[in-house]
Amino acid sequence: DTEVTQTPKHLVMGMTNKKSLKCEQHMGHRAMYWYKQKAKKPPELMFVYSYEKLSINESVPSRFSPECPNSSLLNLHLHALQPEDSALYLCASSPHDRDRNTEAFFGQGTRLTVV
């Protein structure tokens, strides 16, 4: 199983809503990532979890709150978002082993629209 599964695939939310994006992998990877991708732009790193601990936060606003309940799951909790937060949110995972460089596996993303 070399799959990263993201749900939902599409999400429309109001600026006062609270919603969560979910990501799941069963490859035994110990590093998981959230990226944000605006239209016609490259993905930008938001958060990195290493062994279920937050290791990198790329100065992301607090209205985005990540959570890693276990080694297979990664959530992104959304609250009080702005229309400019509309984007494709990509989850990825990779082995956390510096002696064995490897690629990151990406999910299909959640297309988020904030109205």
Added chain:
Amino acid sequence: AQKVTQAQTEISVVEKEDVTLDCVYETRDTTYYLFWYKQPPSGELVFLIRRNSFDEQNEISGRYSWNFQKSTSSFNFTITASQVVDSAVYFCALSEWGNQAGTALIFGKGTTLSVSS
């Protein structure tokens, strides 16, 4: 500072033509990793190839080949005999050994490849 530059914004070719996508990178690390990913309209980033900084051997994998030159900090990617299904956005990406965790990637701006029949 780390940076990936893809100077080609869009490329259009006709089926069966060969096409080369350019990538130039900047890093202060002596150990780093370079990647090419493909992003079709569906949105998923699909891994294509990976190269380590300490291995400059260039290889061919099916219709894909790459040319890694540390002297010019370039990591170019070639598709031979392009097909319509190759139409997508192609991203070059860099990961540094000094990263705190795993394979956090710095992406170039991407090159949109359109292959017509």
